[in-house]
Amino acid sequence: MxxxxxxxxxxxxxxxxxxxxxxxxxxxxxxxxxxxxxxxxxxxxxxxxxxxxxxxxxxxxxxxxxxxxxxxxxxxxxxxxxxxxxxxxxxxTPNVLVMNAEQAKRLDINTTTDLVKYLKSHPDQLQYGSGGNGSIGHIAAEMFKSLTNTRMAHHPFQGSSPALKALQAQQVALVFDNLASSLPLIQAGKLKALGVTSLGRDESLPNVPSINDEVQGFNVVxxxxxxxxxxxxxxxxxxxxxxxxxxxxxxxxxxxxxxxxxxxxxxxxxxxxxxxxxxxxxxxxxxxxxxxxxx
CATH class of the missing domain: 3.40.190.150 (Bordetella uptake gene, domain 1)
Incomplete structure (x- = not known):
């Protein structure tokens, strides 16, 4: 075989x-x-x-x-x-919605609900990155926008690694990324995890809620x-x-x-x-x- x-x-x-x-x-x-x-x-x-x-x-x-x-x-x-x-x-395996920790603190965004409130009061002011057009990160963000009726521009990169580097440099505001690749940056305090994309929490991030808890119907794994x-x-x-x-x-x-x-x-x-x-x-x-x- x-x-x-x-x-x-x-x-x-x-x-x-x-x-x-x-x-x-x-x-x-x-x-x-x-x-x-x-x-x-x-x-x-x-x-x-x-x-x-x-x-x-x-x-x-x-x-x-x-x-x-x-x-x-x-x-x-x-x-x-x-x-x-x-x-x-x-x-x-779930993805995770992450922001640059410094930017999240500056904008007072600690939860997915905080992010939705910010996006509604500041439409088109934040940009999200992804690993490319049609990537899971792209689709997850578009699903998020649709369910929350919010607006933000998309910046596609050639892979998830460049997208994460851009997030760390605050060139984009948020990324829906693979949990495994983001986890070390979350644990190091460089990224702020707002929620995981599965219906339940992940044991790797037990204190981070599911996005579905705050945005009903969201489920991308x-x-x-x-x-x-x-x-x-x-x-x-x-x-x-x-x-x-x-x-x-x-x-x-x-x-x-x-x-x-x-x-x-x-x-x-x-x-x-x-x-x-x-x-x-x-x-x-x-x-x-x-x-x-x-x-």
Whole structure:
């Protein structure tokens, strides 16, 4: 079996894929992890979508490959719903709404509610940064603006790292960023965390509330999971899902994921498929409403 990761080596999806592959190999035989980055994950995902039946490939897909990117591009090479058979949801991780700590103090913004009040009384005066047009940070901010009926301009960067650097330099006022990358800056007191983007709090930031507590309906999480081509027989899908789930939920697997700050999920097959369809529909609505496009 080949497990395709549609992103460069070393990231959380790649590491998670290798943990899952190592653990499942006892039941499924040798599993080779191959990185096929490009087109925001589209290159590797398309490779698996169009794989011949004899190839025995699975994909470490994500919110980008199956829920976001298909709505961003005018022409897209694969159908994220029809071309795949979802196997196992691996993990869901929240983003976090952060401000430069000095600027937040100067503007007297300590909570999401404070931010909303400031934006309503100072429309278009704050600018938010993101890792680029169509990134989760971009979509989260547009969802936030829509739910709170507020206005602020968008400054896209080439990746989340430059966006965080701009935030530290006060070139932008706020960023919806990956929790893992922002956490050291939050702990160092350089960034002020106003809220996490999941429905509940995150154990990494137990004193930071969910944005949904103050802005009802707000829920944006990064997720990733294993997919097979749609042509895979149901019996094989069941076998694959069981093997990967067992690897993730084993004591050794859980310990490895814990070191990454990840708790492995238990959603598989039909439950995971329903989740993917729901996420695909949700982001389609958000992206159309915000008129986000990538040519």
């Amino acid at each position: 080949t497990l395709v990761v549609p992103y460069p080596a070393g990231g959380p999806l790649d590491t998670s894929a290798r943990i899952a592959a190592e653990g499942a190999s006892a039941q499924l035989g040798k599993i080779t992890v191959e990185n096929k980055p490009g087109a925001g994950g589209g290159t590797g995902a398309d490779l698996v979508a169009k794989a011949p039946k004899t190839a025995n490939m699975v994909l470490m897909g994500a919110v980008a490959t199956h829920a976001v990117n298909p709505w961003l591009y005018k022409s897209f090479p694969y159908d994220p719903i029809k071309d795949f058979k979802p196997l196992v949801l691996v993990a869901r 990064t997720w990733f999971g294993l997919f097979a081509p749609a042509s895979l027989p149901d019996a094989d899908a069941q076998r694959y899902a069981s093997a990967f789930s067992s690897a993730m939920q084993s004591p050794a697997g859980k310990e490895k994921f814990k070191k990454m700050g990840i708790t492995p999920e238990e959603l598989s097959l039909d439950g995971f498929a329903r989740f993917v369809r729901s996420e695909h529909s949700k982001y389609g609505f958000l992206i159309k409403a915000a008129k986000i496009k990538i040519e």
